[in-house]
Amino acid sequence: MPEGDTVWNTARVLDRLVGKTLTGAEFRVPRLAAADIIGWNVVGSASRGKHLLTRFTDTAGAPWTLHSHLRMDGTWRVFGPRERWSGRPAHLIRVVLRTDDCVAVGYHLHELDLVRTPHEDRLVGHLGPDLLGADWDPAEAVRRLSERPDRAIADALLDQRNLAGIGNLYKAETLFLRGLNPWTTVDGVADLPAVVALAHRLLAANRGRWNQATTGSLRRGEQHWVFERAGAPCRRCGTTIRRAAEGDHNRITYWCPQCQPGAVPEGTVSRPTLARD
Structure with missing residues (x-):
């Protein structure tokens, strides 16, 4: 699942359309x-x-919004008017938006809706404060997280109703940097506001670039502390990084058993596989 900064960056890609009139449009x-x-x-x-x-005004001036969700595999790309569309198979195209000087192509998009802009809340009103949005409110995020004190902190951070924008990458990196076992319950976290503040700083630091890093290094293989490093030594203590998959296996957790001590729930699939780095 893309992280909030990736989606923010994608919105900036679509800024190329802003201020222009659609000369063509196709929904597949x-x-x-x-x-x-x-x-x-x-x-x-x-x-x-x-x-x-993506927001529009129609020919009568009424405001409309095209809503899309990337999920695991969606993407938007913008090309010049005569440029060859590349990067994804044509059968994955869901939306094409044309202006005089560019064309936006949406591949494998999900939850597509076209609604009146005042009705956007029907689609996104359930979300918590946006870590990269004008509505960011750390106190509200902490309040929402605290409503279920017996929930595992890793699971709570991924719940977009608590705070919007965290995926597996920032969940894993935030918990490592705070020394928290992913299965620590929310009420067992000594400083929940510090967890929220760190997650916000990590996402904000990567806003505007596609190469996400939490270690301070953008060099390949050095960007992350634990994320996608299962089987590799911890950069702090040398202990083997572990990987666990829960539920439908889309929720992947990486952690260092030494730096983030605590029990792993029975039934969790845990693998010390080799790091992708």
Whole structure:
């Protein structure tokens, strides 16, 4: 699942459309196949946690929003008007938006909706404070996290209803840097505001670049403390980094048993596999 900074960066890619009029538009999904938005003006591109909101005004001036979610495999790319579309197979294209000088192509997008802008909250109103948004409120994030004190902190951080934007990468790196076992319950975290503040700093530090780093180094293989480093030695103590998959295995946790001591729940799949670095 893309992290909040990746989605924020994608919104910046779509900024190339802002201030322009759509000369062509195509939806390759049944529910929007008949939508006609040619002639609409693109007035904004924003992220909300892991959701993308592309905003328009129609020919009568009414505000509309195209909502999309990247999930694991979605992406938006913007090309020149005569540039060859590359990077993904054509059968994955879900949306094409054209202006006089560029074309935005959305591949394998999910949860596509076209709604009146005042109704955006029907799609994203359930989300907690956005770590990279104007609505960021650390006290509210802490309050929401604290509502379920018996929940594992790793699971709570991934719940977008608590705070929007954290994925497996920032979950793992934040917990390592705070020395917290991923299965520590929320009420067992000594300084929950510090966890929230650190997550915010890590995402904000990577906003505007695609090469995400939490160690201070952008060199390949040096960017992360534990994320995707299962089987490799901890950069602090040398202990082998572990990897656990829970539920549908999309929720992956990486941690150092020495730096983040604590029990691993029975039934959790834990593998000391070789690091991808």
